[in-house]
Amino acid sequence: MIRVILTIVWLVLATKVTATTARGTLRLPLxxxxxxxxxxxxxxxxxxTRAISNYLTNVDILEFQGFxxxxxxxxxxxxxxxxxxxxEWAYLTNETLNDSHYEILYEITLFYHSFQQAxxxxxxxxxxxxxxxxxxxxxxxxxxxxxxxxxxDQKKVEEEIDSPYWHHVPDSLLYKQFDKLAKEKKxxxxxxxIVLFDGLSYSGSAPKVKGLDLDYxxxxxxxxxxxxxxxxxxxxxxxxxxxDVDHPYFYxxxxxxxxxxxxxxxxxxxxxxxxxLLVYDVDLTHFISSYGEIDDQLIKxxxxxxxxxxxxxxxxxKCALEGRxxxxxRIGSILPNHLSNNQRRPLRAALLxxxxxxxxxxxxxxxxxxxxxxxxxxxxxxxxxSDLGTSFGVKVNAFPPDFKVxxxxxxxxxxxxxxxxxxVLKNSINAMLDPYVKANYEDLKWMAQLIGRLxxxxxxxxxxxxxxxxxxxxxxxxxxxxxxxxxLEAFAIADRHPISFDRHFNFIENGIYIIKDGxxxxxxxxxxxxxxxxEKKGRERNYGH
Amino acid sequence: MGIRFLFVLFLFWTGIHSFSQGIETQxxxxxxxxTGFSSFIDKGGEINGFSLFxxxxxxxxDLYFDTPNFDLAEQGYSLRMRKKEDGEGGYAYVFQxxxxxxxxxxxxxxxxETELDFYLLLHKEVKIDLATFLDSLFxxxxxxxxxxxxxxxxxxxxxxxxxxxxxxxxxxxxxQKLHFLMSxxxxxxxxxKLRPVLIGQSVRSRSHIYLNAENSxxxxxxxxxxxxxxxxxxxxxxxxxxxxxxxESSLDESVFYPLFQSSLKxxxxxxxEVENKFPMPEKSLVLxxxxxxxxxxxxxxxxxxxxxxxQSILAFRE
Numbered sequence: 031m032i033r034v035i036l037t038i039v040w041l042v043l044a045t046k047v048t049a050t051t052a053r054g055t056l057r058l059p060l061x062x063x064x065x066x067x068x069x070x071x072x073x074x075x076x077x078x079t080r081a082i083s084n085y086l087t088n089v090d091i092l093e094f095q096g097f098x099x100x101x102x103x104x105x106x107x108x109x110x111x112x113x114x115x116x117x118e119w120a121y122l123t124n125e126t127l128n129d130s131h132y133e134i135l136y137e138i139t140l141f142y143h144s145f146q147q148a149x150x151x152x153x154x155x156x157x158x159x160x161x162x163x164x165x166x167x168x169x170x171x172x173x174x175x176x177x178x179x180x181x182x183d184q185k186k187v188e189e190e191i192d193s194p195y196w197h198h199v200p201d202s203l204l205y206k207q208f209d210k211l212a213k214e215k216k217x218x219x220x221x222x223x224i225v226l227f228d229g230l231s232y233s234g235s236a237p238k239v240k241g242l243d244l245d246y247x248x249x250x251x252x253x254x255x256x257x258x259x260x261x262x263x264x265x266x267x268x269x270x271x272x273x274d275v276d277h278p279y280f281y282x283x284x285x286x287x288x289x290x291x292x293x294x295x296x297x298x299x300x301x302x303x304x305x306x307l308l309v310y311d312v313d314l315t316h317f318i319s320s321y322g323e324i325d326d327q328l329i330k331x332x333x334x335x336x337x338x339x340x341x342x343x344x345x346x347x348k349c350a351l352e353g354r355x356x357x358x359x360r361i362g363s364i365l366p367n368h369l370s371n372n373q374r375r376p377l378r379a380a381l382l383x384x385x386x387x388x389x390x391x392x393x394x395x396x397x398x399x400x401x402x403x404x405x406x407x408x409x410x411x412x413x414x415x416s417d418l419g420t421s422f423g424v425k426v427n428a429f430p431p432d433f434k435v436x437x438x439x440x441x442x443x444x445x446x447x448x449x450x451x452x453x454v455l456k457n458s459i460n461a462m463l464d465p466y467v468k469a470n471y472e473d474l475k476w477m478a479q480l481i482g483r484l485x486x487x488x489x490x491x492x493x494x495x496x497x498x499x500x501x502x503x504x505x506x507x508x509x510x511x512x513x514x515x516x517x518l519e520a521f522a523i524a525d526r527h528p529i530s531f532d533r534h535f536n537f538i539e540n541g542i543y544i545i546k547d548g549x550x551x552x553x554x555x556x557x558x559x560x561x562x563x564x565e566k567k568g569r570e571r572n573y574g575h
Numbered sequence: 576m577g578i579r580f581l582f583v584l585f586l587f588w589t590g591i592h593s594f595s596q597g598i599e600t601q602x603x604x605x606x607x608x609x610t611g612f613s614s615f616i617d618k619g620g621e622i623n624g625f626s627l628f629x630x631x632x633x634x635x636x637d638l639y640f641d642t643p644n645f646d647l648a649e650q651g652y653s654l655r656m657r658k659k660e661d662g663e664g665g666y667a668y669v670f671q672x673x674x675x676x677x678x679x680x681x682x683x684x685x686x687x688e689t690e691l692d693f694y695l696l697l698h699k700e701v702k703i704d705l706a707t708f709l710d711s712l713f714x715x716x717x718x719x720x721x722x723x724x725x726x727x728x729x730x731x732x733x734x735x736x737x738x739x740x741x742x743x744x745x746x747x748x749x750x751q752k753l754h755f756l757m758s759x760x761x762x763x764x765x766x767x768k769l770r771p772v773l774i775g776q777s778v779r780s781r782s783h784i785y786l787n788a789e790n791s792x793x794x795x796x797x798x799x800x801x802x803x804x805x806x807x808x809x810x811x812x813x814x815x816x817x818x819x820x821x822x823e824s825s826l827d828e829s830v831f832y833p834l835f836q837s838s839l840k841x842x843x844x845x846x847x848e849v850e851n852k853f854p855m856p857e858k859s860l861v862l863x864x865x866x867x868x869x870x871x872x873x874x875x876x877x878x879x880x881x882x883x884x885x886q887s888i889l890a891f892r893e
Contacts, residue, residue: 086746088755
């Protein structure tokens, strides 16, 4: 009897433990030189590990190669000190190095280089014209760069073990994975959101501002423009494929209220518009649904607005809200080009994941090494693919430099061009990171198998989260199903969940062909969708307004 | 593009330069026994429109470190390990480096290591975490009669000496800061010379100092309201929403014992400290000056600058 009770208790505890994503291993078959440098005669090289830990925790070290280092977050420093203490004790007690010590050595090395990389990337936020043209050239070049000979003898693709770069997602959790990750990070959304304005943001090219929860605990990034639908879907698909991601959510008309606390530099809707115009050259006017001061009527409908009586507010036709939870500390890039990370299959195979969603902006800046606080001062390293919104149909313009995303007609029906003995990837990307260049047929086949696990129901549910109007959403569903089938065909993978699609799909509304023969024909409800699904002028040309 | 770049650059620059870390604004006062000041703090009440709410008495245990030449005291710093009641039935442990106050308006540098429970050391050949080790040390202090005799703490002092010797180059905030501030004196070899020099305990009576709406209007011409975020607002101000939190005060009654040869066995100190909590510097400065003036008239308080550590060391070394 006691044994039965103990077994039940163990099972309950085990279920609880597995509810949180496990860290996985960072070790590679061959340790990178930077990790080997931290070992001396099979013991910790204390001088070098301390140098790294000191660098990551000493707030008086302010620069790297003349660039200001980012602010060190308390939780991050705490985590580094925990790791360092384990190494120190191993050194003090003459322990021979084991796998767990190596895991720590990998981790502090990653953080060290990622932190320095962040200093360089932060200093290079604004791209020069020359750099913009280079991105355009790379994108052109990438269309000819990724072709793969189909091997005569196809090897079985080995299973991948979990790591901070990728986790296996069970079939039953594919759709839920995004929410599971969000829950672990304590990202909580509501149907009607109230966000307090907390400052302007200057990174990236899409207009955005910083916001705070009503309890001041969690930060949000509030975005407008052509990525508000695409980022939502791209992140959910990447999560289902096993990657950690940021957490963007779509909010439709009047579903989000941005409140301006009086002590902020931007105090009302007009000042917000002026600031966004100055920083991003985008006129928010077309995205605003209502604005004014919080009065009794508003409070009657939403009681949580009561403490803000008299404050200015603004609401929107549509926007995206991305979580910046307190539990997640962002360090720098995931270092795809360093520390032998091009050996990692999940990173190499991400090339096909990007291609599946048609992502264009694959720069290192759009990856993020993080620590996730799992509670009780337990921190986990996790690699994030962020900013996946430059996808689902991208039109790039060299002169004047501009681009537009979410153009459903630009989103092709196929990912691969299938030839007799080779396959050619048709997606254009603006940064050919090392792992993508190193990716081989088996790597992509491994990803193709993961994509094949997405069934029609899963895709439909994910698309429903994006807030796309019905005809656009349906056309995207057909195109994604087609692209998925094309990928499986390219790798001769049997489809366990065939999804039917129609390349000649029509959508008629009030007697008008909105979609004809698989092509969007009408600038659908332009007033409600100011970024437009047809207009090719993007953020740099104010979406054609 | 040019204007946009300059605008971003300006905001980035101002962002960096407005950032500060580890600085607090406080004023310290001494007072003579028998003025009734301790009793006033205990009871709470009002002094010329400033209301005082005494909300807790907390006990602190301190272990101060310095070099054999008292270099830290000479340079105007104190380094201590502290065990303190957290007001919620538990204890917190910190390792702090503080600078002496240079002016009466009190801007002090303070950095600290807040988690001592994952630092391990060997005490009597047993692996023990630093927080538990401090528990044991301070318990010992309370149990023994001759609290200022270093021999009774010898095994503890040896364990700490070994810990400091090993950890001098480790990423521990006070060591990092010492090395940054005085790299000649506190190279890794210099840090290794640090040893415990004082042990003691304090009882801290903490109070909120606030203005009610009527007094606020009278003193400032407006009804001031709390500006702190909810998570940092004390319970008292959540239930008394019209009370505006100005300052936090603490009255410390302390006793310290030397861990080096001294003709004095112990030093007793009384100190009153006021820390600003109102985030509008110009207003709070005027109000703090007014509050201070009333305290001086009513209870004979006088400004002091020296920390408890410096006062004790000066007394023990005389």
